[in-house]
Amino acid sequence: MGRGGMPRLMAVTVLVAVVAVGAAACGPMERRAPVAAPPSSGTAPKPGTVSHTLTVDGRSRDYAIHVPAGTGTAPLPLVVQLHGGGGNNVNIEKQTGFYDLADQDHFLVASPDGTGGKADRLLTWNAGWCCGSALNNQVDDVAFIGAMLDDLEAHYPVDPRRVYVTGFSNGAMMTYRLGCALADRIAAIAPVSGALDFDGCAPARALPLLAIHGTADENVPYDGGKGTDEGRRFPSQKDRIDRSVADSVGFWVKNDGCQTPAAEQHSGSLIRATYRSCAAGADVVLDTIVGGVHAWPGGQKIRPKAGEPSDAINATAEIWRFFSAHELPSSVPPTPTPATAAATPTVGAPARPASRAGLPAATRRPSWAA
Numbered sequence: 386m387g388r389g390g391m392p393r394l395m396a397v398t399v400l401v402a403v404v405a406v407g408a409a410a411c412g413p414m415e416r417r418a419p420v421a422a423p424p425s426s427g428t429a430p431k432p433g434t435v436s437h438t439l440t441v442d443g444r445s446r447d448y449a450i451h452v453p454a455g456t457g458t459a460p461l462p463l464v465v466q467l468h469g470g471g472g473n474n475v476n477i478e479k480q481t482g483f484y485d486l487a488d489q490d491h492f493l494v495a496s497p498d499g500t501g502g503k504a505d506r507l508l509t510w511n512a513g514w515c516c517g518s519a520l521n522n523q524v525d526d527v528a529f530i531g532a533m534l535d536d537l538e539a540h541y542p543v544d545p546r547r548v549y550v551t552g553f554s555n556g557a558m559m560t561y562r563l564g565c566a567l568a569d570r571i572a573a574i575a576p577v578s579g580a581l582d583f584d585g586c587a588p589a590r591a592l593p594l595l596a597i598h599g600t601a602d603e604n605v606p607y608d609g610g611k612g613t614d615e616g617r618r619f620p621s622q623k624d625r626i627d628r629s630v631a632d633s634v635g636f637w638v639k640n641d642g643c644q645t646p647a648a649e650q651h652s653g654s655l656i657r658a659t660y661r662s663c664a665a666g667a668d669v670v671l672d673t674i675v676g677g678v679h680a681w682p683g684g685q686k687i688r689p690k691a692g693e694p695s696d697a698i699n700a701t702a703e704i705w706r707f708f709s710a711h712e713l714p715s716s717v718p719p720t721p722t723p724a725t726a727a728a729t730p731t732v733g734a735p736a737r738p739a740s741r742a743g744l745p746a747a748t749r750r751p752s753w754a755a
Contacts, residue, residue: 417475417505418449423540429457430541434484439536441529447505448497448533449474450541453488460544462492463537464708465530467499467552467559470509470516472687474498480553480681481701490705493541497533499555500524512558513583515625526559527566534570546713551575551704553681554605558582561633568592573711575704578679580605581633582625590714591641591667595707597700598630599677603692607673634671641667655697665714670707672698 421435432454439446464487468477474496478484487494499508501518509517511524519526530550537543550571552560557579564574565586573593598605604612609629638645643660650657654676660669674682678692683699686692 417473423536426539427458432456437536439529439532441532442525444500444524444529446498446500446529446533447474448495449478450537451484451487451494451496452541453491453493455491456493456542458542460542460547462547462549462708463495463534463541463543464492464705465495465497465533465548465550467497467510467550467556468508469553469557470499470555471507472499472556473505473508475505476687477553477556479687480684481551482684483701483705486701486705490709492705493537493543495533495537497530499526499559510555510559512555512562512579515558515582516555527563530563531567531570534567544712545570546715547572547708548713549573549575549708549711551577552579553577554579554679557605561586564588564592564594564637570713572713573708575707576633577681577700577704578602578605579633580609580627580630581636582627586636586640588640591664592637593663593667593669593707593711594634594637594641595668595670595672595704596630596634597672597674597682597698597703599674599679599682599695601676602679604679630671630673634669637669641669643667643669647671653697654695666711668707668711672703674698 418434418436420438423437424430430452432452434449434451436447436449439448464483466477466481466483468474478496483494498505499510499519500522501508507517509519511519511526514520534548538545548571550560550563551574557576558581560574560576561579561581562583563571565583565588568588568590571592573595575595575597577597578599598607600607605627606612607630609627609632611624611626638660641663644662645660647658647660650659654674656673656675658671658673663669674695674697677695677697680686680692680694681700682695682697683701684694686694
């Protein structure tokens with residue numbers, strides 16, 4: 386059994402439910418960013434997208450960095466986006482469109498690659514109980530992301546108080562894990578269609594969280610357990626057990642010392658639950674999309690048979706709006722209610738919208754948005 390009463394992942398687990406199988410794999414015609422040497426420290430980087438390579442724990446690791454036009458040496462926010470299991474840094478950008486938003490709102494975007502047996506294809510993250518080659522080989526992806534941040538801060542105008550992480554599916558699971566391990570370096574996190582499939586989460590501080598998840602997610606179920614869309618999973622992944630959204634988000638509600646119950650807002654098929662009065666301004670927000678499937682809301686499909694993204698919300702825009710409201714404190718205070726591996730909280734209802742049924746048709750923007 387996993388911590389908090391959740392059954393542990395079976396040893397045979399391989400690729401994440403999180404991505405519809407191989408769907409996210411990069412085809413030969415997909416164009417990856419050219420490899421380039423990083424700019425000299427203190428100089429203005431060229432606009433565009435390039436790839437850099439690091440060696441971490443003896444492994445060659447790649448990441449892409451997107452720089453908006455007009456970037457000089459003044460510090461900018463950095464958004465790290467993590468692909469789903471079986472994907473890579475090309476198709477996560479296809480899903481999210483963060484590069485276009487970065488050009489508009491002037492921030493940096495890093496898109497790292499996970500690891501796998503086929504170079505730039507079928508890549509995964511070791512998020513704890515999941516997934517694939519990264520899990521089986523016990524790849525230290527926390528160390529890789531930390532090294533990538535070091536590299537970026539050494540060569541690009543990164544504001545270290547405005548570093549954010551988001552991800553989809555297995556990438557969302559990794560986003561949760563990075564929140565556990567690197568809360569002293571990350572200002573806020575935003576997992577989409579993922580679960581806290583990791584025992585031993587002990588953040589260094591109260592960390593702002595925006596989680597987005599559909600109630601009809603067939604790969605990472607909203608209520609936890611095994612996904613129902615086994616036909617799209619790799620054979621060795623069918624027995625993976627995911628934590629529920631209530632447990633995953635509830636951990637951060639307790640960790641951040643937030644007041645419960647949440648205040649709710651409704652807009653079409655979207656229910657926003659906001660947990661207020663958290664320590665150090667660390668808001669916790671859960672966006673539940675009633676009927677939403679395993680897809681990036683408001684984003685693009687990366688293959689014909691993938692789930693149809695909901696138009697209840699533009700996840701990319703909402704995530705950036707949430708990130709923009711938070712920065713890392715100048716000093717990192719301790720968490721008000723430390724949560725350790727010995728007692729991963731299972732809070733249930735406090736992290737679940739009170740009502741999820743009978744909502745009208747979806748709208749692109751929440752009705753309460755300015």
